[in-house]
Amino acid sequence: MVDGFRFPRVPQFGPFDTPGFMRTFGIDCSVGRLTAMASRNLDTAKRVAVFIPGYTGSKEDFIPFFPYLWRELRSGYDASLRDETPSTSGAVSSDTSTSTLSALVPSSSVSSSSALTSPSSVLASPSCLSPSSSPSCLSPSSSPSAPTPTPPFPSQTLPAARPDFDPHDVAIVAYSQRGQADSAAPNDRNAYELGDFVADGCEVLERLGAADRPIDLVGHSFGGVVARRVALRRPELLRSLTVFDSGAVPVKLSPVIKAGPFLIRLLGSMSMYWAYRPKLRDAPQADRLAELFRQCMHASSKYHLASVADFMTKFDDVTEELNMFHVKHDVPINIMYGRNDDVWPNEVYDTEASALGITPVVFEDAAHLAQDDQPEDFARALVRFWAAA
Numbered sequence: 001m002v003d004g005f006r007f008p009r010v011p012q013f014g015p016f017d018t019p020g021f022m023r024t025f026g027i028d029c030s031v032g033r034l035t036a037m038a039s040r041n042l043d044t045a046k047r048v049a050v051f052i053p054g055y056t057g058s059k060e061d062f063i064p065f066f067p068y069l070w071r072e073l074r075s076g077y078d079a080s081l082r083d084e085t086p087s088t089s090g091a092v093s094s095d096t097s098t099s100t101l102s103a104l105v106p107s108s109s110v111s112s113s114s115a116l117t118s119p120s121s122v123l124a125s126p127s128c129l130s131p132s133s134s135p136s137c138l139s140p141s142s143s144p145s146a147p148t149p150t151p152p153f154p155s156q157t158l159p160a161a162r163p164d165f166d167p168h169d170v171a172i173v174a175y176s177q178r179g180q181a182d183s184a185a186p187n188d189r190n191a192y193e194l195g196d197f198v199a200d201g202c203e204v205l206e207r208l209g210a211a212d213r214p215i216d217l218v219g220h221s222f223g224g225v226v227a228r229r230v231a232l233r234r235p236e237l238l239r240s241l242t243v244f245d246s247g248a249v250p251v252k253l254s255p256v257i258k259a260g261p262f263l264i265r266l267l268g269s270m271s272m273y274w275a276y277r278p279k280l281r282d283a284p285q286a287d288r289l290a291e292l293f294r295q296c297m298h299a300s301s302k303y304h305l306a307s308v309a310d311f312m313t314k315f316d317d318v319t320e321e322l323n324m325f326h327v328k329h330d331v332p333i334n335i336m337y338g339r340n341d342d343v344w345p346n347e348v349y350d351t352e353a354s355a356l357g358i359t360p361v362v363f364e365d366a367a368h369l370a371q372d373d374q375p376e377d378f379a380r381a382l383v384r385f386w387a388a389a
Helices: 066-074 077-081 098-104 194-207 222-233 255-267 270-276 288-299 302-311 319-329 346-356 375-388
Strands: 022-029 032-039 047-052 170-175 215-220 238-244 333-338 361-363
Touching (some): 022 194, 047 194, 047 222, 047 375, 194 215, 194 222, 215 222, 222 238, 222 319, 238 375, 270 288, 319 346
Parallel strands (some): 047 170, 047 215, 215 238, 333 361
Antiparallel strands (some): 022 032
8 A cells, every 4th residue: 555645626617517536636757747637536545547648639549538447346246247247237236326427527518428429538539630521520519319338348358356346446547648638748859759648648647656556557549649659668657557449550541631640739739629619609609618618728838739649640550569568467358449449449449459469459339439429338347457467
């Protein structure tokens, strides 16, 4: 157990309220203060899971999902984690009922489909740099009805849960990367190389006490690209690695994506808002997902957006190094993705998983935001993986 964590409090960014079981704070790193949110047991928890958001996102991307994960950690562990065959819905204890969950999740995000088209999350992928992106990538009004939950492990047999795993003693954290939302944003176009984000990730884990309690690291999309390299650079800081909806190879380059970095540097971060919300004025929006995206684009660094859009089309595949890391350090790796993900083809995820000797977790009724498309199953899948890690 690690005690004595003292982080400066910071205001919540964006239109959503911080869930009652979480707090917002700052993590002072070399680049400056990176903003974060964490469950209130961070100071005393024996295990900590850290989430890294994707492109155009921020820590607030996980606000709709975290109450589902918290509920899974706080209830139904024996029933949903120790059974050989996972159920399609976790047990809910009396103190974490659906009504309690509704109180924790913002009203526009309670249903599993309500966050499907969050611009700050959906645009956390270079695929949305293209005007040809599907309408579901652009408009909350196009959200489908809530999907029917499916078993999160249709073809995977996991090791038994570790006897020392206590889901009540897990803290969850998300942080905004440099240049995202209200995190530190150097006014330097050369301060946003992939290695800079990796260095920040390593510092964040150190500040969270990973030397004494290794972290369960989770990265989404671009955040997964960063998370892989944090694992390779500082393997001793990790207990496990999960990447979801995050490919091991660069996204496919198109003429529009190729022109993206230049246009963003020329026109500024709000060019992303106008590109995907052309019918909306730059004024407060009633839809909180649209408003979060608007605020993120106002606050995020144009150099961040331009640089990430650029290197996401050309980064190196580190699967071979990751396989050596997996074997040498015995750190479990988890790959999860939505079957309908349109950023990377399914084959990219399956190829990486095969090279690492693991079976990916596939969510049949989900796309690039599997945590929002299937929040209950996604939470259950994560906790089952952590239990065995």
